[in-house]
Amino acid sequence: MITNYKKHLKYLGSAALMVLCMLVTSSTANAQKWLPGYFIDVKGVKTDGFIHPNPGGRGPIKDEGFIEFKDEEKSTPYYLSTSDLQSFVAGKDSFVVAHAPGNETWAKKEFDFVRVAVNEEIKIYATRGAGSGGGGKKVQVSPSMGIGTGTYGTSYGGGVGINIGGGGGGSNNTKLSYYYGSNTAKMQHLTHENFTDIMSEVMADEPEVVEQIRNDRYSLGSIEKLIAYFYKVKASHQ
Incomplete structure (x- = not known):
C-alpha cells in the first residue's frame, strides 16, 4: 500500500514537472517570436x-x-x-x-x-x-x-x-x-562556380580571410561559417 502511494506521488511529481516544462517552453517560444x-x-x-x-x-x-x-x-x-x-x-x-x-x-x-x-x-x-x-x-x-x-x-x-x-x-x-x-x-x-572569386572580392579588406577562401577552406555550403569568421576578424581590428 505504501509502495503504491510512493509510486503515485512519483508519477504526480513527474507529471507536474512535465507540465511546468511545457509552460516554460511555450512562454519562451512566445517571447522569442517578438x-x-x-x-x-x-x-x-x-x-x-x-x-x-x-x-x-x-x-x-x-x-x-x-x-x-x-x-x-x-x-x-x-x-x-x-x-x-x-x-x-x-x-x-x-x-x-x-x-x-x-x-x-x-x-x-x-x-x-x-x-x-x-x-x-x-x-x-x-x-x-x-x-x-x-x-x-x-x-x-x-x-x-x-x-x-x-x-x-x-x-x-x-x-x-x-x-x-x-x-x-x-x-x-x-x-x-x-x-x-x-x-x-x-x-x-552566388554559385559554386563563382564563389571563390566573388567572396574574395566581397571580403577583400581582410587578406587573412581571402587566403582561407583561396585555399578552399570554405564553400557555398559553409558560407555562414565564413561570414561569422569574416566579422570576427574584422572586429579584432576595431
Whole structure:
C-alpha cells in the first residue's frame, strides 16, 4: 500500500514537472517570436518597436511578403507588407525589400524580404525558396553572430539557419539561396562556380580571410561559417 502511494506521488511529481516544462517552453517560444527592432517605411521614417518576422497565414497584399509589428510589448500588433517598407531589423538581423531578379519568383512572391548577410560595398543577400514557385516560406530569426552597424542600421549578419521570407506558412525546408550585388536591383546568384572569386572580392579588406577562401577552406555550403569568421576578424581590428 505504501509502495503504491510512493509510486503515485512519483508519477504526480513527474507529471507536474512535465507540465511546468511545457509552460516554460511555450512562454519562451512566445517571447522569442517578438524581437526588439524597427522598420523604415517607404518615406524613410524609422519606427521602433517589436517585430514578429514570421506571422504565418495570408498577408495584407497578395504576392508580397509581410511582417507583424507592435509599438510596445503590450500594444495591439498590426501587419506591414513589403509595399509599406524599405527595410526592417529584428533582433540582430537586417532585412530589405527586394524584387525577385529576372524571371524568378520567391515562393510565389514578386516582392519579399531578403536578409543582408554581408553588408560591405558588395553585399551578400540570402533568401529561401529562390527560383521556386511553390510552397510558401517563413522567417525564423536565430541568434545572430552579427557585429556593429551597417547601412541599414543593423548588425552585419549572421544567424546560422535563418529562414527568409515574409509569412505564408508552408514548408521551410528549401535551401537558402545567396546573391551578391551592390544593391538588390543588381543581385546575381552566388554559385559554386563563382564563389571563390566573388567572396574574395566581397571580403577583400581582410587578406587573412581571402587566403582561407583561396585555399578552399570554405564553400557555398559553409558560407555562414565564413561570414561569422569574416566579422570576427574584422572586429579584432576595431
